[in-house]
Amino acid sequence: DIQMTQSPPSLSASVGDRVSITCRASQGISNSLAWYQQNPGKAPKLLLYGASKLESGVPSRFSGGGSGTDYTLTISSLQPEDFATYFCQQYYSTPQTFGQGTKLEIK
Amino acid sequence: EVQLVQSGTEVKKPGESLKISCQGSGFSFTSYWIGWVRQMPGKALEWMGIIYPGDSETRYSPSFQGQVTISADKSITTAYLQWSSLKASDTAMYYCARGEVVVAATPGWFDPWGQGTLVIVSS
Numbered sequence: 001d002i003q004m005t006q007s008p009p010s011l012s013a014s015v016g017d018r019v020s021i022t023c024r025a026s027q028g029i030s031n032s033l034a035w036y037q038q039n040p041g042k043a044p045k046l047l048l049y050g051a052s053k054l055e056s057g058v059p060s061r062f063s064g065g066g067s068g069t070d071y072t073l074t075i076s077s078l079q080p081e082d083f084a085t086y087f088c089q090q091y092y093s094t095p096q097t098f099g100q101g102t103k104l105e106i107k
Numbered sequence: 108e109v110q111l112v113q114s115g116t117e118v119k120k121p122g123e124s125l126k127i128s129c130q131g132s133g134f135s136f137t138s139y140w141i142g143w144v145r146q147m148p149g150k151a152l153e154w155m156g157i158i159y160p161g162d163s164e165t166r167y168s169p170s171f172q173g174q175v176t177i178s179a180d181k182s183i184t185t186a187y188l189q190w191s192s193l194k195a196s197d198t199a200m201y202y203c204a205r206g207e208v209v210v211a212a213t214p215g216w217f218d219p220w221g222q223g224t225l226v227i228v229s230s
Contacts, residue, residue: 001169032209034216036152043202043220044152055218087152091206091215095168096142098152 002026002090006099012107017078021102023088025069032092035064035073038101039084047086048073078104109133111141111203111221118227119193126189127224129203136184137161140206140214143177143188146223147199157206157214158186166214193228200225 003026013019023033031051036044046055048064051071061076075082083106088099114128129141142157156167160179167177179186186203201224204217 032215036217038152043223044204044217045220046216046218049207049216049218089152089154089216091209091213094157094166094214095170096154096157096214098144098154100151 001095002029002093002097004088004090004097004099006088006102008102009100010103010105012105013078014107015078015080019075019078019104021073021086021088021104023066023071023073023099025071025090025092028068029090029092031067032090033064033066033071034089034091035062036087036089037082037084038087044087080106109205109219111205111219113201113203113221113224116225116227118229120230121193121195121228123193123228124189124191125193125226126187127201127226129186129188129221131184131186131205134205137181139208141179141186142204142206142214142217143175143186144202144204144217144220145171145199146202152202155188155201159212159214160184160186193226195228195230197226198228 005024033051034049035047038044052064085103143155145153155171156177158165160181176189204220207215209215
């Protein structure tokens with residue numbers, strides 16, 4: 001199985017800050033990576049796929065990048081609704097695997 | 108509107124069996140994968156397995172192989188996750204999600220997700 005190591009586990013930031021979250025795969029995954037946002041008590045919501053492709057309707061302040069084994073989700077200017085938990089997912093091979101999550105909290 | 112609607116909260120005793128459902132609408136049910144994801148309280152998402160209703164191809168995570176069964180009835184656009192003998196450690200929220208078909212017909216990212224089914228197993 002491909003292991004996904006996500007960091008940091010938690011992050012405190014303020015409205016307007018720029019933040020980045022990283023996922024490292026245990027082997028190359030050829031940009032087969034998605035990012036999700038989950039609010040408390042809600043189902044996850046797709047933000048990006050293919051490492052950098054923004055899902056329709058997702059604000060452009062969200063962006064993704066990376067290659068090989070290392071990928072990053074960046075939020076350029078945090079808004080109040082962005083404080084949530086974020087997960088990465090590799091779909092390069094089954095079993096697909098998720099990162100452990102990053103909880104983004106208001107400073 | 109593309110959506111997945113899951114069955115409601117279940118409260119069961121250890122050793123009981125259970126089958127939860129996920130009904131898709133607004134898309135061609137036989138042209139996408141349907142995956143199942145576990146989330147224990149306060150924990151990360153865990154990929155359990157996935158089914159392609161078009162031909163019933165099913166893949167499991169080794170962690171869940173033999174512990175659950177994934178199936179689908181394409182005539183009623185519904186996928187299922189079932190247990191033959193529940194344990195207290197099965198207490199969790201279970202999500203279904205539509206899996207995109209990517210290269211070589213393999214499953215890709217999940218979108219959308221169902222609202223989740225809470226399963227509580229307690230004596």
